[in-house]
Amino acid sequence: MEHITQSPTDPAFVQNPYPTYDRMRSSGPLVWWTDYAMACATDHATVSAVLRDRRMGREVPPELAPPADPARALFDGVEAHSMLELDGPDHARLRGAVLRAFTSRAIAGLGDGIRALCHDLIDRFPTGDFDLLDAYARPTPVITIARLLGVPAAAADDLLRWSNAMVAMYQARLTPTIMAEAEAATAEFTAFLREHLAHKRAHPGTDLMTTLLDTPLSEEELISTCILLLNAGHEATVHTLGNGVAAMLTAGVRRSDPAAVEEVMRLDPPLHMFTRWVHQDCTVAGHDFYRGDRIACLLGAANRDPAVWTAPEVFDPDRTGPAHVAFGGGAHFCVGAPLARMELQIALEVLWERCPDLRLTAQPVYADVYHFHGLERLMVAR
Structure with missing residues (x-):
């Protein structure tokens, strides 16, 4: 397995990680990323296989659990009950509860509200x-x-x-300040939700919290x-919408159909690395x-695998090929994928309808937020 060194906070990598991914992929389906001291799956086939391999999971093997860190106790306490970090029966139970609330009918019922919201934001x-991120991509x-x-x-402002x-807390540039801010946010968010859960018990509604x-x-x-x-639904959708608008404006394409939404997510996905713990001894790619x-599954690398897609660096909403891996795969496939797809399609449809002459006024700038990949700002004019 070839060893590759690349700081995830290097400015050139932050702005364009894809040349590094090309170098990694050309070295084989698995490489050792020395900065993370971790094997990384680089191509579409291997990433897809690892995501679906039931001998692996998100949960840390108990014997390897790190000692408790008081500086992040509140955050880790929330994470301990998150279905994103669990496997097996506990994951299935939590995911099943969400899916019972996240029905196709419930999601479709949000469509008119999303469309009206997009029009209202554009009116302002x-x-x-x-910056289109502040004016549109973040609030939607x-x-x-x-x-x-x-x-x-x-x-909404507090939630944001x-x-x-x-x-x-998931970023490569984790610092004591970031950790302290996350602890404070966790305390405030938890108190907010306890209050609203109590209110929903006394006054049930038709919302997801009541259903849960x-x-x-x-x-x-x-x-x-x-x-x-x-956190997952907001962060990923902001990045995808911003990245997608930037890609379309650069390519001179304005589309909002399902194929265009899928191509946006393939070309420049919001999450570039998703890790798996090995639970049972296994052999992967030799x-x-x-x-x-x-x-580590390098989703951004897999989505630009030239063995799968011709000219994968080009935005082409008419291309064919297998499903991208922007939503992950296997047991942890993104539970909010249907909502994300609908949000993106409506947001793009309304934006192009209302702002047909929208144009970039500055080079899009990506934020230093790896493992995520999203813009820091997107300056435009209409």
Whole structure:
């Protein structure tokens, strides 16, 4: 297995990680990323296989669990009940509860509200140059998630602040300041949800939070699940919408059909690395792995595998090929994928309808947020 060295916070990598992925992929389906001290799956076939391999999972083997860190105790307490970090029966139970609430009918029922929200946000676009992320990409998903959960839309700013602080814990550039901000956000978000869960018990509605209260989840599991739905659903959708608009404006394409949405997610996905713990000894791509090893699935590399797609660096909404891996795969396939797809399609449809002459006014700038990949700002004018 070839060893590759590449700092995930290097400015050139942050702005364009794809040349590094090409170098990794050309070295084989598995490489050793020395900066992470971890094997990484680089091509579409291997990433897809690892994501679906039941001998691996997200849960840390108990014998390898790190000692408790008081500096992140609140955050880790929420994570301990998150279905994203669990496998087996506990994961299936939590995921099943969410799926019972996340029905196709419930998601479709959000469509008109999302469309009206997009029109309202565009009505308030400033004149001259402005950042489309702040004006459109960030508020659309956070307000949608607030409505889905059944909390006041007025809480959107707090939800956004808490989400950003907590999601920062997954970044390569983790610092004591980021950790402290995440702890504070976790405390505030948890208190907010406890209050609203109590209100929903007394005054049930038709929202997702009320529906979850009818499942056998504990209070801690309810809180972790609501936080996960906000953090994962918001962060990924903001990045995907921003990356997608930038790609379309650069390519001179304005589309919002399902094929265009899928191509946006393939070309420049919001999450580039998703790891798996090896639970049972196994062989992957000719290499032996043992319980306690980790394998990183490089989703961004897999989605530009030239063995699968011709000219994978080109935005081509008419291309054919297998499903991309932006939503992951296997037991942990993104539970919010149907909502994300609908949000993106509506947001793009309304944006191109209302702003047909939208144009870039500055080079899009990516944020230093790896393992995520999303823009720091997207300056445009109409």
